[in-house]
Amino acid sequence: MTAMILRAAVVAGAAMLANAATADVSELPEDIRNELYNPELMDPNQPLGDSAYRDFVAKNPPPWKIGYASSYAGNTWRAAVMDRLQNTLIPKWKGLGLIEEVIVTQSNLNDATQIQQIRQLVDQGVDAIIVCCSNPTALNAAVEYAYNNDVAVFSGIGYLTSPYSVNSSANFVVGGRMMGEWMAEEIGGEGTVLNVEGIPGASASDSQNIGIEAAMLEYPDITVKGPLSGMWTDQVAQAEVQRWLATNPGKLDGIIIQSASELGALRALQQSGRPMVPITIGSEEGALCYWRNNPNYVSAAIHAWPPGDDFEMIWNIMMRTLQGQGPKIQSILTRPVMMSKEEMLAAIPQDCSEQSSGWYHPGIEAWAGKEFLDNFFLRPADPEAYDPASHPAN
Secondary structure, three states: OHHHHHHHHHHHHHHOOHHHHHHOOOOOOHHHHHHHOOHHHOOOOOOOOEOOOOOOOOOOOOOEEEEEEEOOOOOHHHHHHHHHHHHHHHHHHHHOOOEEEEEEEEOOOOHHHHHHHHHHHHHOOOOEEEEEOOOOOOOHHHHHHHHHOOOEEEEEOEOOOOOOEEEEEEOHHHHHHHHHHHHHHHOOOOEEEEEEEOOOOOHHHHHHHHHHHHHHOOOOOEEEEEEEEOOOOHHHHHHHHHHHHHHOOOOOOEEEEOOOOHHHHHHHHHHHOOOOOOEOOOOEHHHHHHHHHOOOOOOEEEEOOOHHHHHHHHHHHHHHHHOOOOEOEOEEEEOOEEEEHHHHHHHOOOOOOOOOOOEOOOOHHHHHOHHHHHOOEOOOOOHHHOOHHHOOOO
16 A cells, blocks of 8 residues: 555646646647646656657658567567558558668567667668657667667657657556546445556556556545556466465455456456456457456446557657657657447457457547647648658758
């Protein structure tokens, strides 16, 4: 409980930064500021200053060479990102004449390796680099190295604290709060809940946890256990939850767990012989299929970061920036999507598989479409309509 109180104090402290936080988002529409940039619902470390790329244009004309410095490849979420990149984005943008190739590296959660890979990508002549779900501070010197060599850096699905990064994701504090409030309502505002976070130290995991813990503090009759570290991997989460269940025989009323781990929690519950208490279902198809087969199991799912849509969001932000559209601020945020039972029944087929490792996607237009992203750029335009011949000469 002490950790929860400390984290909630950090959230409350963010409200004291309201003037500083809102000053740099004043160019955004009021409804977006109120919903996604409210200081009381913001990770206090989320970078919200003016973007370093407001006047940036890629030094080379298209087609561009892109680097993707991934930090991890060991879960279904990352596999779904690679599927969207290789089978949708690369063919599409090559066809538009705007990219030449994408160079992919993997660092397996080793910061030193990822730093080295970023520097190597710069030295190989890429025009932009996307990083994913990385340590928020460890890469900053490498990001500055890229910036100083006219290579733009984009952090998808979590932020870097470097002023030379453009960040995008859902507002994970908002998402975590949605998860916590939903669980509290689902179990009637009292009971015992197990909290299973993602990768501790990754900004996306920590931000979700801030929202979850802040929401739980509003329900004094709920006891929160954990957090356990599910590592955003079903096999890891299953083992951790099984171990916890075996050593904590008392009554459990729910599990708050970050994707991609909810299928692991379901399997742990099934194998334990305990009642199937509610869990927070995200976008994993196997877990959604369990709900499809047991429609009264829970009332909703919360899509906090559908992998393909999330990656396409940062990709589209990158393409706009290379074209000179000028991102206004350092962090471009969207809102998690809640799915009702009726929407799930319409979207998930009857012949689905509870063993599926696939992911459901609301679609890029529902997640962060062109009209939505226009709000975050000084000179918005359809990035797919860009004429390579119009690119300014260096």
